[in-house]
Amino acid sequence: MNSFHMPKPVLSVEGLTVSFDGFKAVDDLNLYLDRNEVRVVIGPNGAGKxxxxxxxxxxxxxxxxKIDFNGKDLTKMAEYDIVRAGVGRKFQNPSIYEALTVFENLEMSYPAGRKVFGALFFKxxxxxxxxxxxVAEEIFLKDFLHQTADLLSHGQKQWLEIGMLLMQDPELLMLDEPVAGMSVSERQQTAELLKRISQGRSVLVIEHDMEFVxxxxxxxxVLHQGxxxxxxxxDAVQSNPKVIEVYLGH
Structure with missing residues (x-):
């Protein structure tokens, strides 16, 4: 008997399809994500990323x-329940509270503050x-804790938003183009950050910057037409003739 068994993926996406007015934006997609993995999804615009x-x-x-996350079917769950189950998502534009300090932004994201009265009676x-x-140390903002978020650089705002997600300690962290608009040194720091925060969780990233990927x-x-x-x-993907034809060749 083979005693070695592969750990179950944290996320299993199977046969995933979504149609908008007959157009399949995502078409029968299978995707499996393991713990401690940084998965990057690439593809031309309109690929469904x-x-x-x-x-x-x-x-x-x-x-x-079906989207199975640790045994839960996410397709049947409300957005806030998916967050509670351990999925954190960062959109392309940072949604931080510009008038609050870095400390306050992070503090507000602490899970206890999420309940209806939690925010009011928050100790x-x-x-x-x-x-x-x-978390501030992890996201390179330890020295900026008492600065208001509007004074941060673009890259630092992106890190702050990642930090706000980390406050909730998600098991799956999803980031949409995290280094868009960042300086070269900020990109390098972000690469270091993502490798570090993937320890003990899964990170799913959409990105266009091939060096960063x-x-x-x-x-x-690689996605193409859903x-x-x-x-x-x-390396394997970059040398794949199909990929070069539809994506990297442009």
Missing amino acids: TTVLDLICGKTRATAG RSAEVIARVEQ KSIASKVT KLLAEGSM
């Missing part, structure tokens, strides 16, 4: 297929302060 994230986080409803406990400081990806998934075109290491 952002729609896949919308489907996983419940913003868009699937027409067919700034030692536990919360410790968590805020720990190369520096972070455990595995790359379908899976190729999957594997960055």
